[in-house]
Amino acid sequence: MCKRCANAETVMDPCAKYAHKMSASDEPRRVHFQSPEYLVERLDAIADLFDTDRTELLVEAIREYIEETAGSETFQQLVATKYYDDKLEFDAVKQLVGAETAQQLRLLKSDLEDEPLDLPAPDDDDIYGGNAASIATDDEK
16 A cells, blocks of 8 residues: 555555556566665565555655656756757656656747747837837826
């Protein structure tokens, strides 16, 4: 059971079997990593307390970290900068910040890459044609 449901008033049974936000296309993938022994021992103790296994706790912790990180403005600025500098592909950006934000970044990048408009420099003519009206402000009265 995930931490979110453990703290909720009503625990939904499907949550214990299917982690939040998983879709039918989310296939489990085995990963291997090294961790300090004391963290594994604490994780196992927490898993025993919630009557679950270590994997479910790790998946939930990773999910929460990703959601928190991806939602931060600093992270999104970093993704945008790397995308604009061609250090990230669009598909990676979509994974990192979501499809909607990625599309916005793609449009902004396209605008930034466009050639400036070929407009002539303004001449020194009076744009008001000499008929400009002025209004006295409270300070001038």
